[in-house]
Amino acid sequence: MIFKEKTFTLFSLIMLIFYINNLAAEDIARYEVTGNSIIKPLNDLTGKPERGQELFRDQNKGNCLACHRLSTLNDSFQGNIGPLLDNVTLRLTEAQIRLRIADMKQVNPYSIMPGFYRSPERINRISPLYEGSTILTAQEVEDIVSYLVSLNLKSSGEYK
């Protein structure tokens, strides 16, 4: 029967799309919070600082410049809701920075800073478009962490 065959093909196609979709959606890494830091890199990934800089500026990704300034970047519109991040590694360790980016609310429950890797279960009324996802992936968090750390090594002492 032709009809049945067609239905079957359609059904398999839909299932295939579902399967691919699931492959694409990354499992959200569990991480351990020690004191006020995450010591181990998320999913044991290594960050790429150059990619981190792009993500830091990208309005649809980190969008960190919405609230922060970085004097080594010459983007014209930088926010001043959060602190200047030039010398952040003089104040915080890499592990402390990691927790602050992943989920600032575990440091300051009243913070305005979004938890870029906050578990979706802890989010109130997430839009269906973003259901089950975090703002950044584990790799992207690591990229930004490595960017902030590298930046400070390069510019220490010489920034305005």
Added chain:
Amino acid sequence: MKPFNLSLFQFLLLFIVCLLLISSPLKAELISGYDFLSNQAKEMQNDDFQNPGYAMIEQGLTTYNRKGENDKLCSQCHGENGDKFIPESIAQFPKFHKILKRPVTLRDQIQLCWGKRLDNFPLLYDDTDLLALETMIRNKAYGEEVNVNISGNMQPYYDAGKKFYLTRFGQMDMNCAQCHDIYTGKMLRGQKLSQGHTNGFPLFRLESQKMVNLPQRLRECFRSLRAETFAQDSDEFRNLEIYLNARGNGLKIETPAIRY
């Protein structure tokens, strides 16, 4: 104990210090979104020809003069071109409806008249006719101070609105107060955060180049928070409108305003 002996100078100094203490940081001053506009945008708001809101008012007047299904007209109660609307009364919305026993916004009230008095099919909350009527009617109270009653029957709705205002939403996980109370005046990218008042609605948004009413604007906020939104006529948004309008009690109505 010896009585204090203050010189006139000392007395004046003390007086001024007390005045300063009473005023600024302890009691936040209400600032209209108008004050956050560039001079060019301010000019646009004040010029009837440049301000797109006035075309919306014209459209509102056309709708106002259209006969209802029962051949009645808005003007039979509210006068030619709405001349009988009372500014003080318009500035009190949302207010408690004695028969329905719940608060109604100006939009709800227009819907009630539209359906009950003109016997028309109800308007969708997204309908431009509704937006146009609201703009035209609220403009009748231009310059009038917002004056929402929040005691008695209105109290629980106001409280619910305030609670909503302090609730964090969406993947960005923020609440209204963080931007519009705590960090007001700070820069979010190139945008100075305003106090988020409602005295200009419905208004023309420069960012989207569109006229919007308050619920439509709230939905845009929810989109930027990456949050699941609420219906325009939901109780949640109605309560929030009560809180927001009352929070700006005393500000002058600027409809149709220009905002970013």
